Amino acid sequence: MKRTLLHLILFISLYALPYQHINAQVDQQNLRKSQLDFVNLGFGMFIHYGMPTFMDQDWSDPNAPLSLFNSPKLDADQWAEAAKSAHMTYGCLTTKHHSGFPIWDTHTTTYNVMNTPLGRDVVKEFTDAFRKKGLKVMLYYSILDTHQEIRPHSITRKHIQMIKDQLTELLSNYGEISALVIDGWDAPWSRISYDEVPFDDIYYHIKSLQPNCLVMDLNSAKYPGDALFYSDIKSYEQGAGQFISKENNKLPAMACLPLQQNWFWKKSFPETPVKDVHKLVNEFIIPYNNAYCNFMLNVAPNADGLMDPNAIAALKEIGTLYAKGPGYKELPAYYQPIITHNIAKNVYSNSSWSDDMNIMDFANDDNFGTSWIANTAATGNPWYELDFDRSAYFNTIVITEGKDAPADYTIAYYHDGKWLAVEGEIKNQGRIKICRFNTVIGQKLRLHIQPKNGRAILSEVGVYHERN
Incomplete structure (x- = not known):
């Protein structure tokens, strides 16, 4: 009888632990600290690099031949040095854009950077280079994936598992990731709802891997700026016409904009002027920092894997105008993010x-x-x-x-x-x-x-x- 009771207790313990893990709550105190730390980082580098770099497009052909992808001079140390010269505090790299080409050593698909002429794990080189310069590391990941047909009306359980498996790789193999910027989800153009790919499942999966990793979904066009819906940080993609209220914002926020004319590199970039750096610093970066908003400036590496001389020069000039981010002791009061399914929708x-x-x-x-x-x-x-x-x-x-x-x-x-x-x-x-x-x-x-x-x-x- 005692042995049977002992076995029963062990059985319950073993099976209850995973259940408790799945239902673990996010520590709101730690979340607030991470949000404050992110806002105080002030200014960082967004890096759009991937298959579109080699196609003169922002969205590449989802079945583009792997032979296109080759950057013989790729140097992530140059990217990190450029970020440091502008007094940036972190970098954020596009690990996979909407056409579904991963630039890390993934086991989820053969359509990835390791099977190209480059054959190098770009995410690893990026994370190593930026940490070596004392910079924080963040990653961008697209839910929309037209190569794998992760798109509206086509999503299966296998697709959702692939998303989880890819995020597991990114959050397990590259050290501490301060934030994950997610795109292609619940947007008018992607049309993948938070029900088709369940937001709460993905959110808590991320938190189970790295509890302090902020989840930023680029979904601000839809939701009001008064509360956090499906995002730890209110995110504004200014290139899509999303602008923060510098006077009224009270939420931890991020705004992003490309230094060049597009997110991914174009053949015209070396000869085309970049954005006015004085305007960027004095009308965007500093005023946004003063409104609880971190500013992420995109700089696109070229097909050789290097940043163009005009972009390097602009970043150095920014460094003469911008010293450091804000030093907030605390953020205004706001409520924790809404994460789960809205059961009122269309009832x-x-x-x-x-x-x-x-x-x-x-x-x-x-x-x-x-x-x-x-x-x-x-x-x-x-x-x-x-x-x-x-x-x-x-x-x-x-x-x-x-x-x-x-x-x-x-x-x-x-x-x-x-x-x-x-x-x-x-x-x-x-x-x-x-x-x-x-x-x-x-x-x-x-x-x-x-x-x-x-x-x-x-x-x-x-x-x-x-x-x-």
């Missing part, structure tokens, strides 16, 4: 009388550019309701109001035939209100709204079951 919704075409389903259509608007001719306070069809667990509600439409809310959920009050404080963060509470289970959710400016406007109502 059946109902409401009090709407204003013309601005009906209820505009508030849970996963589009922050549309809104449900209450009709001011209606009597009584407006209300808004979500019906999940079947009971669901949740512990977080995020309300994104329309501009200049603040309101107070009481929230109730429907459970076993009764409406019960949500016991959680609603906290404001700009036009976003976040309510976190102990996990409940309910079939419906209802907001009772008391508008402050005469009209209730809901851009989005999100409901989540967060791990933290």
Whole structure:
């Protein structure tokens, strides 16, 4: 009997440990420190280098012949020295862009740099060179991969496993990675949703490998700048028209822009002037640093694997104008990132009388550019309701109001035939209100709204079951 009991205890222990690991929460105190450290880094080098370098394109042919890829003079030490001359503090390299060509020694596909005439692990050479100069190391990785057909309506379990396997290699074989910049995910042009490739699975996979590695998803075009949605750092790709508010930003942020005309090298670059360095420093880098925003300047190596002389000269000049990043002791108060699946997206919704075409389903259509608007001719306070069809667990509600439409809310959920009050404080963060509470289970959710400016406007109502 004792031996049987002992075996049972050992069995439970062995199988419970992986479960606990999978469900481990992100340490919010360590996350805040990493976010602060990132902001204080101030200024770094983005490096777009890959198959597009050899095709005069920013997106290469996903089946481009491996024979094209050859940089006989490739010198990552030159890249690091150039970054150091500009008083940059880190580098971030594109390990795989949207056309799906990995530039590291990967076992996940034969379509990689090791099978090209170059035959060298560029990620290793980059990480070694930058660390040798005392610079931090970050990596860029694209979820969209047209070579492997990781694209809308084509994604399989094997694709998701490949993504995890590739990230495991990058976060296991190259030392400490301060941040992972992810692209090609939940963007209008990639059309791969956080449900098709589950964000929370990938996010917690990254954190299980390197708990202090920041996850930055280049998704700012979609989400409001008042809260962190699916990203540890609010990221702005300025080349895509995404600009941070230097006056109002209160989130840890990153903005990126190329020094040259494009992200990847073009044959015209050596003879084409780079961006004005005085403008870059005085209108972007320093003002952004003063708005809790780290600035990442892209410099594209040429087909030889070297940075062009005009880019090297520009970086040295930047170094005479920019000394060091900000020295924040702490960042403004903000809420931890929203990570998990939004169970409110496109479920059946109902409401009090709407204003013309601005009906209820505009508030849970996963589009922050549309809104449900209450009709001011209606009597009584407006209300808004979500019906999940079947009971669901949740512990977080995020309300994104329309501009200049603040309101107070009481929230109730429907459970076993009764409406019960949500016991959680609603906290404001700009036009976003976040309510976190102990996990409940309910079939419906209802907001009772008391508008402050005469009209209730809901851009989005999100409901989540967060791990933290």
